[in-house]
Amino acid sequence: MKKYSMSILTFLLLLTSNVVLSDSSVSWKNPDDYTDIDAAEESQKKFEQRTFASLEKHIEKLSKALPQGQKLWLKVVDVDLAGRVLPGISYGGQTARNYRIIEHHYFPKMTFNYHLSDTTGKVLESGDVTLKDIAFQDRIIPRGAKRDPLNYEKTMITKWFNKTFPQQVAKN
16 A cells, blocks of 8 residues: 555656646637637547647747746737638538638737746746737748648747747757
8 A cells, every 4th residue: 555655646746747847838718719720620629639739839849948947828818820711512422521721811820928937936028929920931841840730830939939038049
C-alpha cells in the first residue's frame, strides 16, 4: 500500500511540475461566437480541439524563448481562420463534403488579450491585440509548413511575438 500511495504522490508531483514549468497559458473565450472556426471535413468538436491544441503548442514553443520564469497568458476572444468553408455538392446520392477554400480576400484574423508575468506573478507587459494578415498568401512558405493547415495563423502569431518581444528573438 505504501508503494502504491508513493507512486500516486510522485505522479501528482510530476503533473503539478509540468503545469508550473509551462511557459504559456491559452484560454478560448466563447468559441461558439468566433467569426470562423468552421470544420470542413471532420466533426466541429474534433476540429476545434485539434485547432486549439495546435495553436497552443505553437504559442508554447514561442514562449520558450522568454526568460526563465516568465509566463505568457493569452485569452483568445475571436478567431477567423484563413479561407472559408464552402459546402460540397452531392452527386449521385453520395454525401457531400465541405471544403475550406483559401483565397486572398479570406485572410486570417485573431483577437486576444495577453499579459506577460514574471516568477512572482507581477505583470510585466499586457495588452489587447487584433492580428490580421492581409498579405498572407504573398510570402514564401517554408518546406513542411505547407502541410500545416494552420500555417497562416501560426505565421501571424509568430510575427506578433517577434515584434512584441524583440529582445527574446535576438537571443535565438
